[in-house]
Amino acid sequence: MRSHGTDGGIAQAVLRRFNALRPLSEEDAAALEHAILEGLLRAGPGEDLIAEGDPVDSVRLVLSGWLYRHKTLEDGRRQIVNFILPGETCDAHAYLLSTMDHSITTVTPVAYAEIKRARFEQLMAAHRTLAEAFMCETALNSAIQREWIVNLGRRAAFERVAHLFCEIFERLRPVGLVDGNSCALPVTQTDLADATGLSVVHLNRTLQELRATGLIILKDRTLTIGDLDALKNAAMFPPGYLRRYQVK
Amino acid sequence: MRSHGTDGGIAQAVLRRFNALRPLSEEDAAALEHAILEGLLRAGPGEDLIAEGDPVDSVRLVLSGWLYRHKTLEDGRRQIVNFILPGETCDAHAYLLSTMDHSITTVTPVAYAEIKRARFEQLMAAHRTLAEAFMCETALNSAIQREWIVNLGRRAAFERVAHLFCEIFERLRPVGLVDGNSCALPVTQTDLADATGLSVVHLNRTLQELRATGLIILKDRTLTIGDLDALKNAAMFPPGYLRRYQVK
DNA sequence: CGTCCTCTTTAACATAAGCTAATGCCGGCA
């Protein structure tokens, strides 16, 4: 029965990440997987999972697929504030704030697990290590957001896009979603522009530049990074950034 | 004996904020205050409290004074990633990540309380409400960071600076640090530039513009906002933003 | 009372990035 095998079945990505954050006992892992299987759900591409202002009464874990968090100004300007990748958490402890300060939309079809507040609290109370892993996840997310602030505030377009690509690659790696030096990049250029604070036109120009230098190949929603270190260099990717993401 | 009076003495700002996040019982408040008084420390202006890469083995609460979090790129470009104001925490649960991903530097003289890891964990274990308030604090900080991403990514210089001023004002208010429509703003223009992702020169231009429209007066490190609603309007300050900061 | 220092302000010029609009490309679908 796969879903309880060693690979973690559909919950694999989540289990891998949490285990990297805090070594989970068999029992912790089983409890988490169980809670996941209880609340399995799916969403199509381009669906709003939750919107700014909505009440939050559950925590969601992404099993597969891409989503993004975003905020929109009154006049329509939109900023993608982060991507949510397989194995990551949608609302970790944001649920403490009772309402969402941003929206979450799916990019691709998504499989996720929804754990209701009461169930979640029970799980945390029973498994200290899981609770710690969850807090770690939140802290990590916070560190990513800080780096995005630096990216938007102090990096030029070229570095900025390069940095985003390095980051995505490094975040997909520990959950087994990179294949050699390639990974999926299922977003439109408009999305990339909204994530990097650029206009679509300028984002496109920047992409051309990145291609011209031979640092990346981007085709058919697949990103290929010939020389990751070179790209990181060009991006001024901080050496220690996302270290905690790597599986030891 | 002031320090145990109803005003909370030196721990006042922290107690007020935490109490707003989760209503604290007398006992919770006393325990928190006690922990604070145990670990009282001071730092001068312009001091590095902790630097990127340093190990984290305690949580610090700011009792008075301003600090900022910042990251610097190899070539010296610096981004201030947030300000830390009285009543706020320095590292809430970042201590779970064991090393700092950014640096913290004081702006003014600062009084703070340092709670060592073991002591902190003991406190959290004994007082569920305090633990929740701490998590709330982290979540709130995360929401602020997301808004900063929007600010840097999608707002023009004028709105961006206006937004920062509104935010600071709203964050100082609940801890009693605004006086009518004025508050302290003890940072240099270089700092403001590094916080808004602008060059000093352009920041200065923007400040002139803000003054010219009569939206703000900034003189002697004091910010005066004639019409907060007008400023928020100009800044596209989201209506619900920082709602959780307000004392009910 | 002058000198140094840090911070602010201004000017003149350079450029990265935005905007508008047209064109190309491709896959879905009638």
Place this chain on the structure above:
DNA sequence: TGCCGGCATTAGCTTATGTTAAAGAGGACG
């Protein structure tokens, strides 16, 4: 097969913001 709609790409022009440099302004201090 041919039209439509969403994306990607390119061109041409505009503008916000960066850069360099120099000059005030005020406080600390010998």
